[in-house]
Amino acid sequence: MQDAMTTEPKGGPTPGLTLAEQLCFPLYAASRLVTRLYQPLLAPLGITYPQYIVLMILWEEAPCPVSHIGLRANLGSNTLTPLLKRLEQLDYVRRCRSASDERVVDIHLTDSGRALQQAAACIPQALFDAVGYPLEDARQLKAQLDKLMACLSTAPLPDAGAGD
Template identity: 60%
Template sequence: MKEQPSELRLDNQLCFSLYAASRQVTRLYQPLLKARGLTYPQYIVLMILWQQDGLLVGEIGKRAQLNSNTLTPLLKRLAQQALVTRERSERDERQCHIYLTEKGKALEADCSCIPQQMLAQTKMPLADLQQLKALLDGFLTSQLDAD
């Protein structure tokens, strides 16, 4: 069997490590979110709105890094669950603001334990996770700056 060049080995690829880690983190979140009737992308959108309610759909998409084809049905499902409402902008009817309902606001308290539960599930020291996050944030910033 031919020896594969080391630069082409899967276990040497940054992209695969990031992909596998992302899938594992999402897998760890799944039961915590399912118990609350949420998917991971819905949770991301709710966290954005808990931080700043009433954002335009486009701003939510930008912060969540979701395109409109993904975001629109996601927001519809959140509205069907009575977690958000959609209101047309008074300045520009083409734009839509998303607001948390009382139920959506109340869900924040229920979800406040999730970060601590996730930390416990990773079985890694907090300092290592903080360093990993800082490195990933730096990587993302450098890539966004390049675009």
């Protein structure tokens, strides 16, 4: 008698449940691969990919509240707080209480943080050069992903207790 653990399920894979059919997997895998490609480009600057994301927000909008950075970067405070502390230790940002509401912490770029923008200016092109993905395809993909993100951000979260 064969062991039940070694037998194949009867009837083959369940339609809709194969990895090849899932949107989530290529998004996940592509995100991991892109992040890995950024690592050697960011290493000379001494920053991580999440720090780079936060710095890009600040290069566009500094000073701005921590809550705004969290929304733009899609990062929770448990991730964002240590990240901002590390950027402050690196002398790229300064955290200050808002003059209008002391409960709000505003993040300001330092001179070093602003100078880092120039050092990082070559990174997007370097990534595209390394990958060889056509720029027009990348623009179309980004537009589609922006549309998907808008839909995902307004979708109700499933009840974790459903099906009990």
